Amino acid sequence: MSSRSPDAKAPDPARRNDRSRRAILDASLTLVAEVGYNKLTIEAIAARAGVGKQTIYRWWPSKAAVLLDASLALADDAKTEGGWTGFPDTGDLAADLKLVLRATVDQFNDEKYEAPMRALTAAGATDPDLSARFTEQLLKPQLALYEERLRAAREAGGLAPDVDLPLTVEMLVGPLTYRWLMGTAPLTHAFADELVDRVLGGVSKVTEG
Amino acid sequence: MSSRSPDAKAPDPARRNDRSRRAILDASLTLVAEVGYNKLTIEAIAARAGVGKQTIYRWWPSKAAVLLDASLALADDAKTEGGWTGFPDTGDLAADLKLVLRATVDQFNDEKYEAPMRALTAAGATDPDLSARFTEQLLKPQLALYEERLRAAREAGGLAPDVDLPLTVEMLVGPLTYRWLMGTAPLTHAFADELVDRVLGGVSKVTEG
Incomplete structure (x- = not known):
């Protein structure tokens, strides 16, 4: 100082x-x-x-x-401005995940966040050093917040005890990122909600007991 | 001629x-x-x-x-050389999906397929026209094969009748593509298997009836 x-x-x-x-x-x-x-x-x-x-x-x-540094600063600002106080934990896992995934959908649809993310994804795809920094510094801290919330749910008995937490996080953010990057279909809140419900409950027909 | x-x-x-x-x-x-x-x-x-x-x-x-054209030719060759006769349908949806996702893992781990895919992903991320051609010509025909297999399973009663098929396809290929692109963890057959089981069955604890 x-x-x-x-x-x-x-x-x-x-x-x-x-x-x-x-x-x-x-x-x-x-x-x-x-x-x-x-x-x-x-x-x-x-x-x-x-x-x-x-x-x-x-x-x-x-x-x-x-x-990359600009995106890190932007992520910090978004937390401060949004009054971020940690990943929500209301006790309702589906509701909490939908809230966060809907906000992620909004960011992907907002040019301010979308343009640098797209640029970094492009640059990282052919630059292993940049990609490693992007993943370590920007992505992994975000994925860790999901994982922490899922761990709490698992401990509370809401998730299968043998569930792989990093895999579960990627089941949530992977399809969303894929649809954004590949442009296969529009990214909507309805997509985020349905994704959460299907990740939690699966897509198989549940045999009525 | x-x-x-x-x-x-x-x-x-x-x-x-x-x-x-x-x-x-x-x-x-x-x-x-x-x-x-x-x-x-x-x-x-x-x-x-x-x-x-x-x-x-x-x-x-x-x-x-x-x-992009080279990758389209490569995809055609892979089908011909691999004696591809359509997406497998043995009646066991989980087994069929694991077979295809394991083959995708192998492709992502094979420099011959990986290098052009990475290049096209990078170029497409900042070139909307190329991205649209990549998605329409290379990705969507592949996704359609998954969707067809899932539709057959739904008709046979193995999937929930109201399940969103494009979403389900992206639940399978999205996390795999994400892990490949972001380098969050190694891409293995075990990952493919666990992904299929969790997409079909969900991650929630099933209450014993």
């Missing part, structure tokens, strides 16, 4: 760095939504953020790396 | 085109596995195929478009 007074005329390097960093991340998100990932350049991000492009290259090796 | 005798000395333009086309598709698959999608160029494909690069540009607008 700097001990410099806020009234000091000389610029505070730490604060200026924070401001530049934030401006760069914001510019990358705005631009990827405007022009798409393929036409996004470090030069354009620098110009929009009002910094030199060397400032960006000092901190990030590629436009994909900028977007 | 040409009526020219196979012994004729003059080249048969249709046959030469077929040979060139096939050489280009094969070269694109070999090269994408060797150098990765980002370093793949039309020039390198042309050199490897022994054609001029104008020949490629006459038929395809981009390297992604070449790879």
